[in-house]
Amino acid sequence: MAEGISDLTGSTFDETIGAASEPVLVDFWAEWCGPCKMIAPILEEIAAEQPGIRIAKVNVDEHSDIARRFEVMSIPTLILFKDGEPAKRLVGAKPKGALLEEIGEFL
Amino acid sequence: MSSTREVIIIGSGPAGLTAAIYTARANLEPLVIEGEPSSTSDQPGGQLMLTTDVENFPGFPDGVMGPELMSNFRAQAARFGAEFITAKVTRVDFSARPFGIWVGDDEYRADSVIVSTGAQSLMLGLQDEERLVGHGVSTCATCDGFFFRDQEIMVVGGGDSALEEATFLTRFASKVTIVHRRDELRASKIMQDRAVANPKIEFAWNSQVVALHGEQRLEAVTLEDTTTGQQHRVDVSGLFIAIGHRPNTDLFVGQLDLKDNGYLITDPDSSRTTVDGVFACGDVQDDVYRQAITAAGSGCMAALDAERWLEAQSH
Numbered sequence: 296m297a298e299g300i301s302d303l304t305g306s307t308f309d310e311t312i313g314a315a316s317e318p319v320l321v322d323f324w325a326e327w328c329g330p331c332k333m334i335a336p337i338l339e340e341i342a343a344e345q346p347g348i349r350i351a352k353v354n355v356d357e358h359s360d361i362a363r364r365f366e367v368m369s370i371p372t373l374i375l376f377k378d379g380e381p382a383k384r385l386v387g388a389k390p391k392g393a394l395l396e397e398i399g400e401f402l
Numbered sequence: 403m404s405s406t407r408e409v410i411i412i413g414s415g416p417a418g419l420t421a422a423i424y425t426a427r428a429n430l431e432p433l434v435i436e437g438e439p440s441s442t443s444d445q446p447g448g449q450l451m452l453t454t455d456v457e458n459f460p461g462f463p464d465g466v467m468g469p470e471l472m473s474n475f476r477a478q479a480a481r482f483g484a485e486f487i488t489a490k491v492t493r494v495d496f497s498a499r500p501f502g503i504w505v506g507d508d509e510y511r512a513d514s515v516i517v518s519t520g521a522q523s524l525m526l527g528l529q530d531e532e533r534l535v536g537h538g539v540s541t542c543a544t545c546d547g548f549f550f551r552d553q554e555i556m557v558v559g560g561g562d563s564a565l566e567e568a569t570f571l572t573r574f575a576s577k578v579t580i581v582h583r584r585d586e587l588r589a590s591k592i593m594q595d596r597a598v599a600n601p602k603i604e605f606a607w608n609s610q611v612v613a614l615h616g617e618q619r620l621e622a623v624t625l626e627d628t629t630t631g632q633q634h635r636v637d638v639s640g641l642f643i644a645i646g647h648r649p650n651t652d653l654f655v656g657q658l659d660l661k662d663n664g665y666l667i668t669d670p671d672s673s674r675t676t677v678d679g680v681f682a683c684g685d686v687q688d689d690v691y692r693q694a695i696t697a698a699g700s701g702c703m704a705a706l707d708a709e710r711w712l713e714a715q716s717h
């Protein structure tokens with residue numbers, strides 16, 4: 296299902312974010328986080344429906360260094376990177392409509 | 403507008419999903435309007451979505467993860483044909499039958515309604531609180547505890563959920579201070595014993611948080627002694643709030659009768675509300691027990707009450 300959503304690691308993060316010509320929305324998540332599970336299917340839908348944006352995810356359990364680097368203190372946190380730089384940060388699970396509205400200017 | 407349903411269930415915690423299992427098995431083809439994703443406890447799956455190990459739900463001798471338990475509830479309801487809409491009800495009209503339920507402009511009609519909208523966590527109501535949620539202030543220990551490894555943090559509250567969160571947070575934090583405005587706890591004996599025996603847990607008795615400090619993230623709080631009124635500042639990077647819940651009944655004001663504390667009124671030993679054909683179950687009508695298992699039990703009651711009521715209407 297999630298072929299459109301790539302898993303980022305410490306070694307692929309900078310390259311993926313830096314090389315992307317389109318904005319990249321990164322989902323910081325973990326297996327034990329209920330609200331993260333709730334938004335996962337929404338992100339899959341957005342990945343399939345919105346060609347103008349890339350979606351990737353970071354498992355904070357496995358890659359806590361990336362989470363620390365971007366001062367993630369609560370999950371789910373979504374950070375939208377534009378031209379390699381964080382441009383927007385969303386903390387907490389949200390319904391699809393609200394999420395699309397928040398990132399609308401980047402689509 | 404879609405055709406009239408026999409039963410619509412609003413909410414999808416243990417109560418709503420148990421009602422869905424029972425009404426689906428009774429061939430009532432329930433529609434569950436399950437709520438929308440959120441990081442508060444008002445969300446699909448209900449409050450258990452924000453917990454980790456559930457140790458007191460019968461049938462799981464080794465405990466079960468809250469989100470896993472709720473995903474099983476949902477799968478079981480779906481297996482018998484319950485339908486789901488992942489959205490939040492915005493308005494109801496219980497003044498005429500079939501009853502009206504709206505999600506934005508989408509209208510749904512049903513002969514009977516089961517209300518199981520649950521309850522959500524209370525916040526402290528302090529200035530800066532909303533701004534600092536996700537930046538050190540949290541209502542979800544399981545979501546955020548991980549990020550406070552080797553730090554000193556606080557939990558506010560004196561009930562079971564406060565002690566459970568504090569105990570869970572000692573997996574990560576170097577010290578957890580439980581801030582409670584009285585000098586004794588409401589929590590159950592087993593949770594108290596567990597917290598008191600934990601070397602990482604300390605108590606700040608007769609204390610309340612009256613101010614939060616920090617620009618980008620929480621740096622300190624002001625504690626006030628509830629007996630003397632004296633205030634002092636304490637450096638802390640994480641503040642977890644577990645001071646109780648309020649029922650999600652805003653939707654039903656003016657439609658169903660509420661108790662003074664906001665909970666829905668149901669008949670004794672029944673799930674009947676003050677409107678014939680509308681039933682309520684789970685935490686939205688329970689200000690006494692508030693457990694997953696009692697919510698599930700009352701969800702079963704609501705399903706059977708609705709089934710029998712619908713049967714009586716058709717005669």
